[in-house]
Amino acid sequence: MNPQYDADVIVIGSGALGSNAAYELAKLGRSVIMLEAGSRIPRWKIVENFRTSSRKSNFNDPYPNEPWAHTSYDPDYIENTGSFNFKPGMLKLVGGTTWHWAAACWRYLPNDMKLKTLYGVGRDWPIEYSELEPYYQRAEEALGVSGNGDEDQSGQAGKPWPPRSRPYPLPPEATTYMNQRLNERLAKEGYHYIHEPNGRVTRPYDGRPACCGNNNCMPVCPIGAMYSGDMHATHAEKAGVKLLTESTAYKLEKGAGGRIVAVHYKKPTGEDIRITARYFVVAAHGLETPKLLLISGVANSSDQVGRNLMDHTGIGLTMIADEPLWPGRGAVQQGGIFNWRDGDFRKQHSAVKHSMANAVPNLAVTNRLLHKGVVGPELDERIRHDAARWVDVGTVFEMLPEAGNRVTPSDKKDALGIPMLRVNYDVGDYTKAGKVIAKQDYAKFAKILNAEVIEDETGWQNRDHIMGSVIMGSDAKDSVVNSECRTFDHDNLFLATTGVIPASGVINPTLTGVALSIRIADTIHREL
Amino acid sequence: MHVPPAPSPADAPSSPSRRRLIVSASLVAAGAALLPWSRMAYAQSPAQASPAELAGFLALSCLLTSRPHLDAALSQRVFVALADGDRNFGFKVRSLADALGRAGITDMKAFKDSAVDKDPDSKALVVLIVSAWYHGYTGTPKSLTSVDDTRFITYTEALMFAPTRDVTVIPTYARAGTDYWAHPPASIATD
Numbered sequence: 167m168n169p170q171y172d173a174d175v176i177v178i179g180s181g182a183l184g185s186n187a188a189y190e191l192a193k194l195g196r197s198v199i200m201l202e203a204g205s206r207i208p209r210w211k212i213v214e215n216f217r218t219s220s221r222k223s224n225f226n227d228p229y230p231n232e233p234w235a236h237t238s239y240d241p242d243y244i245e246n247t248g249s250f251n252f253k254p255g256m257l258k259l260v261g262g263t264t265w266h267w268a269a270a271c272w273r274y275l276p277n278d279m280k281l282k283t284l285y286g287v288g289r290d291w292p293i294e295y296s297e298l299e300p301y302y303q304r305a306e307e308a309l310g311v312s313g314n315g316d317e318d319q320s321g322q323a324g325k326p327w328p329p330r331s332r333p334y335p336l337p338p339e340a341t342t343y344m345n346q347r348l349n350e351r352l353a354k355e356g357y358h359y360i361h362e363p364n365g366r367v368t369r370p371y372d373g374r375p376a377c378c379g380n381n382n383c384m385p386v387c388p389i390g391a392m393y394s395g396d397m398h399a400t401h402a403e404k405a406g407v408k409l410l411t412e413s414t415a416y417k418l419e420k421g422a423g424g425r426i427v428a429v430h431y432k433k434p435t436g437e438d439i440r441i442t443a444r445y446f447v448v449a450a451h452g453l454e455t456p457k458l459l460l461i462s463g464v465a466n467s468s469d470q471v472g473r474n475l476m477d478h479t480g481i482g483l484t485m486i487a488d489e490p491l492w493p494g495r496g497a498v499q500q501g502g503i504f505n506w507r508d509g510d511f512r513k514q515h516s517a518v519k520h521s522m523a524n525a526v527p528n529l530a531v532t533n534r535l536l537h538k539g540v541v542g543p544e545l546d547e548r549i550r551h552d553a554a555r556w557v558d559v560g561t562v563f564e565m566l567p568e569a570g571n572r573v574t575p576s577d578k579k580d581a582l583g584i585p586m587l588r589v590n591y592d593v594g595d596y597t598k599a600g601k602v603i604a605k606q607d608y609a610k611f612a613k614i615l616n617a618e619v620i621e622d623e624t625g626w627q628n629r630d631h632i633m634g635s636v637i638m639g640s641d642a643k644d645s646v647v648n649s650e651c652r653t654f655d656h657d658n659l660f661l662a663t664t665g666v667i668p669a670s671g672v673i674n675p676t677l678t679g680v681a682l683s684i685r686i687a688d689t690i691h692r693e694l
Numbered sequence: 695m696h697v698p699p700a701p702s703p704a705d706a707p708s709s710p711s712r713r714r715l716i717v718s719a720s721l722v723a724a725g726a727a728l729l730p731w732s733r734m735a736y737a738q739s740p741a742q743a744s745p746a747e748l749a750g751f752l753a754l755s756c757l758l759t760s761r762p763h764l765d766a767a768l769s770q771r772v773f774v775a776l777a778d779g780d781r782n783f784g785f786k787v788r789s790l791a792d793a794l795g796r797a798g799i800t801d802m803k804a805f806k807d808s809a810v811d812k813d814p815d816s817k818a819l820v821v822l823i824v825s826a827w828y829h830g831y832t833g834t835p836k837s838l839t840s841v842d843d844t845r846f847i848t849y850t851e852a853l854m855f856a857p858t859r860d861v862t863v864i865p866t867y868a869r870a871g872t873d874y875w876a877h878p879p880a881s882i883a884t885d
Binding site: 213216217218219220221222223224226227231237239240241251253339340341342343346368376377378379380381382386388389490492493494495496525526528529531532533536539541542543544545546547549550551553554628 | 758847871876
C-alpha cells in the first residue's frame with residue numbers, strides 16, 4: 167500500500183520566497199501546506215502601528231513581537247559573540263520581512279557568479295547566469311518590477327547589462343529632481359548613477375496601485391504599491407495552499423534512505439503537531455533556516471550549515487550639500503553609484519555600492535539641530551534649509567564566505583522552548599580593503615557637492631542581506647545545497663533562502679532568492 | 695506537552711503596551727485634582743499636575759516653540775510623558791517660566807545668549823520640551839532593539855514637519871501623484 171501524506175509539499179515560512187514557491191506548486195496542481203511561525207495582520211494595522219510608534223526609525227517596531235515569534239530586535243533573540251553586532255531587521259508574520267525592504271530588485275551579473283574563476287577569491291556559484299535568467303524574468307513578473315533595461319547595471323557605462331530575455335515588466339518611475347541634480351554633478355567626475363530596478367509598480371499591476379511617493383517603503387508601504395510577501399501568501403491560498411499561522415517548525419524528521427518524512431511544529435497554545443509530505447522546502451530566512459537544520463540534526467554532513475554567514479555589511483555618509491535637492495519626494499531610494507560593482511580590482515578588494523537615500527530627512531535633521539541646542543525661530547529655518555540639502559549615502563560591501571562567521575542555536579529559548587540564535591560575525595580584510603576605496607569616494611562626493619560633512623565615520627552597519635549560511639556549491643563536502651537548492655544529504659529537502667548564495671556581490675539578494683524559489687517549485691513538480 | 699509560559703508585560707507587543715501606559719497616565723493626570731492622594735494608583739505616577747500647571751505648561755510650550763497656538767491635549771501628553779519618573783518636573787517647569795519672565799523673554803527671538811540660554815540646566819530643559827514637540831515623542835530611541843524609554847506623543851502634529859510641509863510629505867501620506875518628484879518644488883529658487 168502506498169504511504170499517505172498530509173501534502174505533496176510542506177513549505178516552512180510564508181515570506182516572499184516561501185510564498186512564491188508555494189504558489190507556483192499550487193498553480194501546477196500540487197497540494198501544499200505552508201507553515202508560518204507568526205500571525206497575520208492587515209496592512210492598515212501595521213500603518214497605524216507605525217504612525218503611533220515612538221520609534222519611527224526602528225523598522226521592526228510596527229510589527230508583532232510575540233514570545234513565540236520574536237522580531238529580530240527583541241533583546242533575547244540574537245546573542246552576538248563576534249566583534250560586530252549582527253542584527254538584521256527580520257520579522258515573523260505572514261509575508262515575512264519584505265514588509266519592510268525598499269524593494270530593490272537587482273539581478274546578479276554573470277561575473278558575480280564566477281568570482282573565484284575570474285578574480286581568485288571567495289567561491290563561484292555552481293550555475294551560470296544564463297541558467298538563472300529565465301527565473302529572474304519570472305521573479306520580476308511575480309513581483310512587478312519597474313526597471314530600466316537600457317542601462318549597464320555593472321556600472322561601467324557599457325552596453326545594457328546583464329542580458330535580459332524580455333523587458334522589465336514595468337517602466338521605471340521618473341527620476342527624482344534630487345537624483346537628476348546629483349547625476350548631473352557626479353557624472354562630470356566619472357561616477358555612473360544607475361537606476362535601481364524595484365518592486366514598486368509604476369502603473370496598476372496585480373491588484374496594486376501605482377507608487378505615488380508616500381515615502382515609507384520602510385517600514386511599511388501604506389498603499390501596497392511596493393511588493394511584499396503577503397501578496398503571494400494570499401495568491402498561494404487562493405490557489406489552494408493551506409496556510410497555517412502561529413505554527414513554528416522545530417524539527418525535520420529523518421526517515422529511511424536519507425529522506426525527510428515529517429516536520430514537527432508547535433502552536434502558542436503548546437500543541438505539538440507532526441505532518442508529513444513527499445517534499446519539504448525550508449524558507450525560514452538565512453538565520454532561522456540553518457538553525458532549524460542544526461536543531462533537527464539534518465543536512466550538515468559538510469559541517470557548513472550556519473557557516474559562511476555574509477551580510478553586505480556597510481558604512482554611511484551624511485552631508486549637507488550646497489544646493490537644495492529636496493530628498494523625500496518619491497520612494498525612499500531610487501539608485502546609486504556602481505563604478506565599483508565589477509572589475510579586476512575584485513582580486514584585491516570588495517566591490518562597493520553607494521546608494522543615495524531619498525527618505526524624508528526631517529527626523530535626523532531636527533535631531534541633530536536640537537542636539538546642537540538650536541531653538542527659537544532659527545530652528546524652523548534650519549530644518550527647512552538642511553532638509554532641502556540633506557544627502558544620505560548608504561554604502562554596501564561585497565563579503566567573502568568565511569567559516570567562522572556563523573549562526574548557531576542559542577542556549578536561550580523562546581516561549582515554545584525552541585532555541586533562539588547565536589551569531590559570531592567579524593568583518594574580513596577583503597571588505598576592509600573595500601572600505602578604504604569607499605572613503606576616497608566619500609571625500610570626492612563631498613568635494614563635488616561642496617558639502618558640509620555631517621558623518622563619514624559611522625562604523626560598520628547592518629544591511630539585512632543574509633547570505634551564505636546554507637551555502638550552495640558543487641561539492642557535498644564543502645556545501646549544504648547543490649545548484650538546485652537541494653540539500654546534498656536529503657533528496658527531498660530544498661532550501662528557499664538567500665542563505666544559499668555563495669558569492670554576495672553588492673546587490674540586494676531578494677529577487678535572486680525568489681528566482682531560485684520559483685526554480686525549486688519547477689524542480690519539485692517535475693519529480694512528484 | 696509543553697505549555698509556554700504566559701507572556702509577561704515585558705514580552706507583550708511594544709506598541710499596545712506603550713499605548714495603554716500613556717492612556718492610563720493621561721487619565722490619571724486629568725483626574726488628579728479630584729483624587730485624594732491615598733487613591734493615587736502608582737507612587738511614580740506623574741499625576742500631580744493641576745489644571746493651572748497644565749495651562750502654564752501649554753503657555754510655556756507656545757513660547758518655546760514660537761507657536762501662537764498648540765493643542766492642549768497634546769500639551770498634556772507631553773507634560774505627562776516628561777514628568778514620568780521626574781517628580782520635580784512641575785517645579786522645574788515653573789522655575790523655567792519664572793526665569794524666562796525675569797529675563798523678559800516673551801519671544802524666542804530674544805532667547806539666544808540670554809541668561810536662560812546660558813544656564814545649562816535651563817537650556818537642557820528648553821531643549822527637552824522643544825524636542826518633545828518637534829519629534830512627537832519623548833525619550834531617546836535606541837537602534838536595533840525593541841526596548842527603549844521613548845513615549846509617543848503625536849505623529850502628524852510633530853512640529854519638525856511644519857517647515858517642509860509645502861515640499862515633502864509626512865511619510866505614509868501622499869502629495870501629488872505618481873512621478874510628481876521629477877519636477878523641482880515651486881519654492882526651489884528661494885530655497
